[in-house]
Amino acid sequence: MRVDLQPAYILHSRPYRDTSLLVDLLTPDFGRVTAIARGVRKTKTPKRQLLNPFSRLLVCWQGKTDMKLLTSFEADNHFLSLKGNHLYSAFYLNELLVRLLPEMDRHNGLFFAYEQCLAALQQELDIEPLLRGFEFRLLEELGYALDFTLDVRNGCEIEAQGFYDCHIQEGFYAAAPDIPEAYLLKGEWILAIAAGNYSAPATRQAAKKLARRMLKPLLGSKPLHSRELFKQINPDN
Amino acid sequence: MFSPLIDELMASLRCLPGVGPKSAQRMALHLLERDRAGAERLAMSLQKAVAGVGRCERCRTLTEQKFCGICANNRRDNSLLCVVETPGDVLAIEQAGTYQGKYFVLLGHLSPIDGIGPEDIGVDQLIKLLQHDPGHPEDRIREVILATNPTVEGEATAYYISERAKNLNVTVSRIAHGVPLGGELEFIDGGTLAHAFSSRRSL
Numbered sequence: 001m002r003v004d005l006q007p008a009y010i011l012h013s014r015p016y017r018d019t020s021l022l023v024d025l026l027t028p029d030f031g032r033v034t035a036i037a038r039g040v041r042k043t044k045t046p047k048r049q050l051l052n053p054f055s056r057l058l059v060c061w062q063g064k065t066d067m068k069l070l071t072s073f074e075a076d077n078h079f080l081s082l083k084g085n086h087l088y089s090a091f092y093l094n095e096l097l098v099r100l101l102p103e104m105d106r107h108n109g110l111f112f113a114y115e116q117c118l119a120a121l122q123q124e125l126d127i128e129p130l131l132r133g134f135e136f137r138l139l140e141e142l143g144y145a146l147d148f149t150l151d152v153r154n155g156c157e158i159e160a161q162g163f164y165d166c167h168i169q170e171g172f173y174a175a176a177p178d179i180p181e182a183y184l185l186k187g188e189w190i191l192a193i194a195a196g197n198y199s200a201p202a203t204r205q206a207a208k209k210l211a212r213r214m215l216k217p218l219l220g221s222k223p224l225h226s227r228e229l230f231k232q233i234n235p236d237n
Numbered sequence: 238m239f240s241p242l243i244d245e246l247m248a249s250l251r252c253l254p255g256v257g258p259k260s261a262q263r264m265a266l267h268l269l270e271r272d273r274a275g276a277e278r279l280a281m282s283l284q285k286a287v288a289g290v291g292r293c294e295r296c297r298t299l300t301e302q303k304f305c306g307i308c309a310n311n312r313r314d315n316s317l318l319c320v321v322e323t324p325g326d327v328l329a330i331e332q333a334g335t336y337q338g339k340y341f342v343l344l345g346h347l348s349p350i351d352g353i354g355p356e357d358i359g360v361d362q363l364i365k366l367l368q369h370d371p372g373h374p375e376d377r378i379r380e381v382i383l384a385t386n387p388t389v390e391g392e393a394t395a396y397y398i399s400e401r402a403k404n405l406n407v408t409v410s411r412i413a414h415g416v417p418l419g420g421e422l423e424f425i426d427g428g429t430l431a432h433a434f435s436s437r438r439s440l
Contacts (some may be wrong), residue, residue: 012350018255049426053389079431082389084396091349091393098350226349229393233400 005058006030007076009114011094013051015041023051023070024098025059028111032101035061035068047073053094054080054118066103085234086121089131092226093117096138100218107141128208129198135211136193139168144214147171148194162187168214185210243269295366297359298324298342307331307340314338315376320363320398321384322346322391330384338382341366346390347397355397363398367405380408387414387432 008025011032016022019042025033040048050057056078061068082090093114101107117134121127136146146166149158153173158164164185165175175184189206198204239247243265250261268276292298293305300306307313307327317338321327327340343358355361367378381402385391399409415433416425425433 014351018257049428055428075427077427079428081432081435083392084400087389087393087396088349091389095350224349225352225354229347229349229354229397232355233397 001064002060002062002071003030004060006060007111008033008057008059008073009111009118010051010053010055010057011098012053013037021048021051026097026101026111026114027059028108029106031105031107031110032097032103033061033068034066034103035059035063035070037070037073050075054082054090056115080118080122082118082121083124085127085230086124088226088230088233089127090118090121092131092224092230093134095224095226096135096215099222099224100138100142100215110138110141113137126198128204129196132193132198132204132207132211133196135215139214142218144168144218146214148190158187158190160186160188160191164190166210166213168217182209183213293342296339296341297344297362298327298340315371316379317382318366318378318380319382319384322386322394326384326386343385343394346385346388347394348390349393355401358394360398360401364401364405367402367407378407380410383409383411 006027006029008027011024011026013021013023016036019039021037021040023035023037025035027033037051040051050073056076057073058076059073060071062071063069097110097114101110113134117130120130139146150156150171151158151162151164151173152171158172163175164172164187165179165183166172166185172185172190185206186202189200189203192198192200192203193207193210198207246265246268247258247261250256250264251258256264268279286301289301290299291301293300293302293308295304295308298305298307302309314337317336318341319330319336319338320341320343321330322343322345324342324344327342330336330340341359341363343360343363345353345358347353347355347358367381371377381398383395383398385394395411399411402409413436415429415436416422422430
């Protein structure tokens with residue numbers, strides 16, 4: 001199979017053999033793709049610089065099996081310069097995608113969600129709503145969409161005064177009286193998340209805890225390194 | 238095809254970068270056929286280097302002494318510290334010949350996805366070096382120059398170090414990135430140009 005001029009973001013690249021690189025790409029039509037860029041480490045050509053994380057390229061590759069061969073790539077005239085915590089957050093997005101997204105699984109919407117998120121990080125907007133939005137979007141694409149308006153066990157709408165719990169395979173339901181307080185979600189928080197309104201600190205906290213709890217079973221026991229790094233720089237977060 | 242000892246030699250030579258089976262064979266045959274004395278010397282110096290060379294206690298670069306030549310040199314400026322990724326970068330800056338301070342070699346960069354964290358690149362040792370009071374006020378480190386590579390990982394590393402060094406009463410600076418000297422704008426990639434424009438300075 002040959003693919004021509006597919007837009008792609010570089011998620012990660014690592015050395016492969018003596019002079020090649022193994023790159024993880026996020027594409028609109030093929031999802032995450034791993035391909036070999038042959039011979040790019042041989043000379044310090046400008047080509048090598050293109051294969052850094054967060055750069056958007058137009059790529060051609062061939063191959064049917066797991067390992068594709070990058071036949072050519074060029075810059076898509078789209079340059080980001082991310083700084084500080086926004087850069088670390090972008091690393092977090094990449095780590096999530098590399099860890100969770102199966103290869104060659106088509107996720108058209110995710111590419112654009114990722115692109116928007118990077119653009120917003122570049123503009124140095126408030127980080128937390130962006131990350132939460134992306135995390136819930138990623139869950140949705142992976143088949144774990146949460147309905148933030150529905151109490152699934154009772155079949156009624158989420159009420160602002162109610163208290164709820166959440167299960168990754170079901171969704172939200174009225175909380176049992178004995179669940180740990182850390183898991184307890186106020187209805188108003190859930191509705192605020194649904195509306196994308198993260199202005200209240202309590203909503204932020206709740207959304208962060210919720211996203212972590214939902215992602216945890218998918219990530220397994222290996223920690224997310226970008227999260228650890230972020231925590232070291234921002235100890236109160 | 239070859240006897241076991243020769244095969245083993247070829248296999249060992251292949252640990253060198255850029256050496257495949259064919260080059261390994263050429264090298265092995267050359268050493269055995271034509272240059273036995275050279276082979277002997279190579280074996281000896283390899284053994285000595287591997288046994289003797291460690292890291293400089295101050296800057297982490299490769300050396301067999303306690304402190305490397307640059308750290309031990311009293312005529313260099315102790316108040317400047319340049320942080321680089323590899324010993325090769327030290328060499329490059331030394332060859333440029335304008336920098337007179339000392340170095341700190343990280344031997345890598347932060348890369349969360351590969352699981353390389355601050356503890357792997359000796360940031361704690363660097364912070365200790367910055368906190369260390371040498372007793373003589375002129376020897377105190379006043380400025381840290383972050384010369385990590387202009388890649389995203391290099392930026393992440395520079396930012397991490399700058400945040401950690403914030404409260405230490407040290408100036409933290411980053412080397413400039415932009416248009417190479419003697420280059421022509423027309424042939425420079427867009428990313429570099431964009432960076433050069435965003436970090437322009439008034440004259």
